Amino acid sequence: MGWRGILGFEYGIVQAPLGPDISGPELVAAVANAGALGFLRIPDWEAPDYVRELIRKTRALTDKPFGIGVVLAFPHEENIRVILEEKVAVLQVYWGECSQDLVRRAHENGVKIIPQVGSFKEAEKAVKVGVDGIMVQGREAGGHVIGQDGLITLLPRVVDLVRGRDIPVIAAGGIVDERGYVAALALGAQGIALGTRFLATEESFAHPIYKQKLVELQETEYTDVFGRARWPGAPHRVLINPLFMDWRSFPSNENESNQPIIGRSLIHGVVSILFVTQLFYLIKIRPICQDFVKILIFLITDHHYSASSQAFNVTYFFLFFFRRKKTFIVLLVRFQMQRQLVISKAW
Incomplete structure (x- = not known):
């Protein structure tokens, strides 16, 4: 196990399911071709035909298995139906109940299922319903953060919970290089998930300016300023940039629903904020995926x-x-x- 592979994949490196406007077929296929586990991310609304198109486009770019991420807080039943029909290798679910029925349906279709959890209680529930792996997210993570525990405190507890079971634990949150990988292995994880690090690769759909800011800026902040109406109770970690500074003091009893529209995204209709992991400042280059995976494996071996x-x-x-x-x-x-x-x- 360890860096030599999890869930049948060559390496224990996972490209986290980034926003639906970032984690597309090109990125996921590149990760898969490099021997790691890449995740598509479906839209936050029912779009079964589009989901099928995403899956098939990815398969046209790689003959290796990959996964797909679903946020259960949004409508998803038809999307999951298509994912299971297409028999995608791994279904990753987040922010909602990973039920025993969902696990059963996944297994009946030959699909492995991995929930992302942010607390020990969530991990206990996941073990009881028979999941194939657990992704443990620490508060250091970029984007939407589901729990309050730091990775270094939560990860060992989950590792102890699954001891003796065939349930690999994947560490997520604040990992961008081989040092984070080694730390995760030392805490008992068998793999790592990286989001911001893969966001900065050439194959991701993130805007070039976004990628450049990952290299230039130095600070992040945990906040609930953005998306209060669309996704209430879902705090996130963002880059500290002029946009965030303008909204930093936004009153907690207000939300974006009655605010002026300052711009629109034309990528699947999703408006993007600069979400980023806490240790993003360690990112100094924007490589192609295959080079990054090879470099990471080389460095992890040494470290x-x-x-x-x-x-x-x-x-x-x-x-x-x-x-x-x-x-x-x-x-x-x-x-x-x-x-x-x-x-x-x-x-």
């Missing part, structure tokens, strides 16, 4: 052994302190065997 060595040194200290030399020798042998095995398979 993993550095981290493993440090963890081993700490383990040695405690074992030596408590005079458990026999256990230490067993761990030393296991560590060296595992290290050599993975190095031999890394490339």
